[in-house]
Amino acid sequence: MEDIRKQIAVYIDGHRDAMIDFWRQLVQIESGSANKAGVDAVAHRVQEELDTIGAYTEIHEMKRAGNMLVSALNEDVPEAPVLLLGHMDTVFPDGTVAARPFTLRDGKAYGPGVLDMKGGVTIAVFAMKALKEAGWAKRPVRLVLAGDEEVGHCDSDCDQQIMEQARGAVAAFNCESGRLGNEVVVQRKGALTYRMDVTGIAAHAGNEPEKGRSAILEMAHKVIAIQNLTDWQQGTTYNVGVISGGTVANAVPDTASILIDVRYLKKEYVLNIEAKLQDVAHTTYVNGTKTSLTQLSCCIPMERMAGTDGLLAKVQEAYASFGMPRPSGIIVGGGSDSAYTVAAGVPTICAMGVEGSRHHSPEEYASVELLYARAKALAYVVTMV
Structure with a gap:
């Protein structure tokens, strides 16, 4: 396990520029929930990146909403998978990228959706790449990215598809926006x-x-x-x-x-x-x-279930192994697609994405350094379940 942990750290630290470039590319794509073409372009870019490590990717076509992406590493391994979860749409209207493009300033990244949640998508993708580079193949790692989370899947059946993808998984980690204060989410209203x-x-x-x-x-x-x-x-x-x-x-x-x-x-x-x-x-x-x-x-709510506390302990151990403070598990009022993985019977930790603040506002920002740190922790905790 120590060798895997070190290899993950070496990979992430050696690909910081690549992570920033990928993050930038995602943010620069207009992908408000109503912009199906933009959301679909994000899905295509994610697929391109995961093709480089031989992940098997399917695009689930939606008629009126952004498409859904499902990609798997180690898909042929006959063990229960680990699920990584997120979404590709943002709350911002067309034209926002031109007005507020991806910008780095004083250790923070700015731009529409930089925190919620294109930073989290970047973390999930590079965690999978780090696992591939480290040769870890104990169980499948399945990434599920929705195209219309911000509007509650009102024009798709993505919520039901998430439950189908989650059934039988050993654990799920939602790379939704991380919260300032070193916290992850164990329950949502x-x-x-x-x-x-x-x-x-x-x-x-x-x-x-x-x-x-x-x-x-x-x-x-x-x-x-x-x-x-x-x-x-x-x-x-x-x-x-x-x-x-x-x-x-x-x-x-x-x-x-x-x-x-x-x-x-x-x-x-x-x-x-x-x-x-x-x-x-x-x-x-x-x-x-x-x-x-x-x-x-x-x-529906993301309820705290049997197995949540044990999974939280593994997340805390993973953070500590990279010299980060152990995150606390909190309850929040905002919803997320973690509700559907819990409904499918899968212990879930949410808000594993990059930390930042001012979600859904012109001042939305994310911590650059924590993009790397949280990618390491996510990749490592996958190996622990």
Whole structure:
């Protein structure tokens, strides 16, 4: 094991410039979730790089979303595989690369998706290359990259395909954005999105306001009721994030709508969450108004399962072996595709990608030095499971 560890370190340290160049190339490809051609170009570039080590790669074509890449090293080895996970799409619109190209400054890399998560893709690819160079072939290493993670796979069946690829794996490591503070993620909340619509009765606000039934007033009561559903002890939070309604100031409004975000830790909570929202919908504060509730999306939680703590211990040992502090395992509110590997019964550690901050913003950045350090740790922990 010590020889493998040293060979991994030598390979990564000897290919720092190549890693930066590959990272740069990925960031310079416009690949917002709506840009299928751009996401597909990222998949093609990743395939080109993995072809150099003889990995077997398949591109799963999607009609309306970016394609999905599945690539395997040691595919013929009859052992349970290790899964590496990530995504190729970003949240940024076309034109962002021209405005903010990949830039290195003061030990940090900047650019759209540099942290979330083209740095993580770079780490996964070069971890596989390091393992190949070191001659490690104990079990298959399977890389799965989605093309539409940032929009919750709303136009593909990628979530189901991830579960299929994960079944039977011994462990999964998601190279999602690493977090400042030397942390990895062992549990993530699920996310539910709902729209609530209220219909009232319009009337002239000056001449006959008594004939109106204000949808906005009804919704104001409901917003307060929904926010009050938050259960901090259980870890379930409700947030009314968008509100709209009415037409002009001098008319009693007959329509109002809100968008609701709910975060939760366990899938068994979903029925209770919806029941509570339906109770709010069915409670009338302004007579003559009617309310409907519609679920728009559901991202399942990444639950902490048997095997998670043992896998975390191996990650901590791998980090320590390269002189890095042992990372702590934390729970976060944001979702990721790690939920689907856990749903497939695979112990999973998330946020194994490059560390940085300001995800999804013009100030997004990643630590260059930790790109190399985390690539070493990822490659080594694969050999430990």
